[in-house]
Amino acid sequence: MNKNIVCIGAGYIGGPTMAVIAKMNPDRKVMVVDVNAERVAAWNSPDYALPIYEPGLVDVVKETRGKNLFFTTDIEGAVKECDTIFVGVNTPTKMFGRGAGRASDLQFWEATAREIKAYANRDKIVIEKSTLPVRTAAAMEAILNDHATHRFTVLSNPEFLAEGTAINDLLEPDRVLIGGPQDENGLAAIAEAMEIYAAWVPREKILTTNVWSAELTKLAANAFLAQRVSSINAIAGLCEATGADVDEVARVIGADRRIGPKFLKAGPGFGGSCFKKDVLNLVYLCESFSLHTAAEYWSGVIKMNEHQQERIVSRLFKEMFNTLANRKIALFGFAFKADTGDTRETPSGRVARLLAEEHVRLAITDPKALPNARRDLADLDNVEYFDDEYEAAKDADAVVVMTDWKSYPKLDWEKIYDLMRKPSLVFDTRNCLDRKRLAAIGFKVLNIGK
Numbered sequence: 249m250n251k252n253i254v255c256i257g258a259g260y261i262g263g264p265t266m267a268v269i270a271k272m273n274p275d276r277k278v279m280v281v282d283v284n285a286e287r288v289a290a291w292n293s294p295d296y297a298l299p300i301y302e303p304g305l306v307d308v309v310k311e312t313r314g315k316n317l318f319f320t321t322d323i324e325g326a327v328k329e330c331d332t333i334f335v336g337v338n339t340p341t342k343m344f345g346r347g348a349g350r351a352s353d354l355q356f357w358e359a360t361a362r363e364i365k366a367y368a369n370r371d372k373i374v375i376e377k378s379t380l381p382v383r384t385a386a387a388m389e390a391i392l393n394d395h396a397t398h399r400f401t402v403l404s405n406p407e408f409l410a411e412g413t414a415i416n417d418l419l420e421p422d423r424v425l426i427g428g429p430q431d432e433n434g435l436a437a438i439a440e441a442m443e444i445y446a447a448w449v450p451r452e453k454i455l456t457t458n459v460w461s462a463e464l465t466k467l468a469a470n471a472f473l474a475q476r477v478s479s480i481n482a483i484a485g486l487c488e489a490t491g492a493d494v495d496e497v498a499r500v501i502g503a504d505r506r507i508g509p510k511f512l513k514a515g516p517g518f519g520g521s522c523f524k525k526d527v528l529n530l531v532y533l534c535e536s537f538s539l540h541t542a543a544e545y546w547s548g549v550i551k552m553n554e555h556q557q558e559r560i561v562s563r564l565f566k567e568m569f570n571t572l573a574n575r576k577i578a579l580f581g582f583a584f585k586a587d588t589g590d591t592r593e594t595p596s597g598r599v600a601r602l603l604a605e606e607h608v609r610l611a612i613t614d615p616k617a618l619p620n621a622r623r624d625l626a627d628l629d630n631v632e633y634f635d636d637e638y639e640a641a642k643d644a645d646a647v648v649v650m651t652d653w654k655s656y657p658k659l660d661w662e663k664i665y666d667l668m669r670k671p672s673l674v675f676d677t678r679n680c681l682d683r684k685r686l687a688a689i690g691f692k693v694l695n696i697g698k
């Protein structure tokens with residue numbers, strides 16, 4: 249068994265994860281392959297115009313690319329050259345047939361398994377990096393080992409990094425999880441995978457389980473995080489109705505060490521490619537095993553999240569004299585969170601669409617996500633895109649802060665006030681601006697949970 253590693257899928261997960269593995273394992277060759285030639289070309293671009301924005305990523309790629317990290321479209325060559333194969337292809341929500349709208353679409357995973365089988369020249373360890381429904385490894389092992397001349401051992405090594413902090417999360421993970429078959433062959437494969445991470449992660453943080461636990465843990469971890477966001481957002485509505493302040497409530501709840509302070513920030517609801525997809529997948533799994541009450545419980549997390557964006561539009565409607573048609577509203581931030589250009593499932597996208605239904609004239613600005621915003625909203629008329637926040641705010645009736653970019657509190661809000669139509673409204677859905685200062689300037693200020 250050689251020490252070379254390949255990851256199939258050069259996306260948000262494959263690129264950063266393999267860059268860090270290469271950095272911390274200079275003695276291993278690490279290859280990242282993708283069917284998308286344009287994406288691979290961007291990873292290889294001479295000026296490091298990488299296909300995704302992630303703080304610190306460029307430095308790691310600069311340090312490793314061409315030395316022991318290689319991006320390529322040659323899947324066959326890479327599978328032949330490497331005995332450890334990570335698979336980090338996309339697993340979106342299935343949009344057709346059985347389980348549509350809830351189950352994971354595993355077509356990319358299955359295609360990958362068949363490619364691995366076709367090109368393998370020796371025994372291989374195949375490691376699930378993508379987030380997958382419980383028991384996918386069994387299906388993959390069945391495909392791979394059916395009439396096979398080589399032996400394939402499938403492990404589950406789900407990734408817990410968050411976008412915007414991916415490099416730090418990878419360098420200093422809370423834990424690394426490796427699940428594998430509990431037989432001699434499986435335990436040997438787990439030991440091989442552990443060696444990769446042990447290059448920089450303390451051994452006690454590398455947790456091992458059986459395959460099914462690892463697969464389910466990933467879905468459960470995301471569901472717990474999403475549930476915390478929906479829980480605090482549910483309290484936010486109550487705060488608005490009663491005069492309580494959600495940030496104060498969250499601070500005090502979080503001071504209980506059993507609860508902890510993280511993931512208690514009320515806002516426009518969670519976005520990102522994974523929370524909704526993974527909770528829906530959990531719902532589908534529960535239903536498949538006739539656990540209907542559990543399915544309903546987790547569905548509530550999604551329902552609450554969607555309600556949060558509807559509430560934002562309702563509150564704007566009410567504050568703007570029940571008519572939004574032809575009013576100009578500037579959305580500050582289109583990324584689903586700060587420090588990323590990713591707009592998948594972004595709350596801004598949903599709010600933009602709800603406002604467009606009311607014939608609002610939209611002005612959108614974001615430091616990193618404008619190209620994705622243009623693509624996502626290409627079907628909408630009446631949307632303008634601005635690099636400059638002041639241009640976006642010019643003649644607007646309202647500014648709605650949707651993403652908590654650190655640059656937003658530092659803007660010249662007096663200047664923004666002068667540029668806007670009067671009365672001027674700021675709806676800070678992230679509660680990231682100084683509310684008192686805005687009010688002193690003359691703005692009418694709305695927040696979530698206040």
Ligand code: NAD
Nearest residue numbers: 257258259260261282283284336337338339356378379407
């Ligand atoms: P992505 O869409 O950014 O990347 C997936 C890549 O796989 C794409 O570039 C695609 O072209 C490629 N691909 C698809 N089929 C292929 C094939 N047969 N051969 C070669 N390449 C192929 O997706 P992502 O955000 O990186 O997510 C990938 C998986 O990781 C998902 O299961 C997701 O749930 C999980 N995950 C993502 C994150 C995150 O922060 N984005 C975090 C943890 C887990």
Ligand code: UGA
Nearest residue numbers: 407408409410411477511512513515518519520522584585
């Ligand atoms: C999330 C998890 O945090 C990762 O552990 C996981 O690996 C990843 O999903 C995945 O499986 O893809 P990510 O979606 O990148 O990471 O970002 P988060 O920081 O979790 O934020 C998710 C959403 O929740 C964002 O829209 C964020 O603004 C929102 N959020 C988060 C809140 O509204 N309030 C909070 O207190 C925290």
